[in-house]
Amino acid sequence: MLGEFEYLLITAAAGLADKAYGAAIREEIETTTGRKCSIGALYTTIDRLETKGLLKTWMGDATPQRGGRSKRMVRVTPKGVQAAKAFYDAVIRVSRGASWAANRTGSVS
């Protein structure tokens, strides 16, 4: 099963689509969660997810800005999407009936 931060990372990367690369993903995570995302957390997790085949990464070209360095681009693989879905479904299913979860019927309006 995915860890919680792994899920966050995959979700952020998926949302950024072809604009997904290390620093941008970090930015995204920080804005959507409101909490700090350390550099270490980011790249070690990217590495691990790539090893597991849930992400694919490659070096893109540099930002044409002062200091712009070659970016590590990220793409979520089908297997990654599947794992994310499994995580999400598990949380929803388990939470059914919990007082803190919106009392959903399972059907969507």
Next chain:
Amino acid sequence: MLGEFEYLLITAAAGLADKAYGAAIREEIETTTGRKCSIGALYTTIDRLETKGLLKTWMGDATPQRGGRSKRMVRVTPKGVQAAKAFYDAVIRVSRGASWAANRTGSVS
């Protein structure tokens, strides 16, 4: 932030209410998730959550059955409920827009 298994455990315990004790929680987790819950995972996590103040436990009396041993009863503290809610909300918020998440508006039917 809570880990994923910690969330599972709190949710199961909350659902069982005053019938929540080690073995029952384990049973609950296995049926709602469909995956094995090892003994070690269970009690070490209970210990950790208690240390963090998210659970309170005490020894109850034995089941009046052959081998019935004193049960370790579990109650989720207000702080525990709060942590679970935070975890749940974080997952929902972050997943907004993800292809694998049901496209919910935030309102509930």
Next chain:
DNA sequence: ATGATTAGATTTACATTGTGATACTAATGG
């Protein structure tokens, strides 16, 4: 009453995941 059986809890050791701190790399601007 005594040993086998059994529900349940505990412990230990290790694997996986999460995180801060620090260092590296190369392009740009002056």
Next chain:
DNA sequence: CCATTAGTATCACAATGTAAATCTAATCAT
């Protein structure tokens, strides 16, 4: 040609997740 800067890489450690084996005491059958 060096200071600055966007971005990546690495390291060491903390927190979480898990399997396997063991302990405990109440009941049952004899």
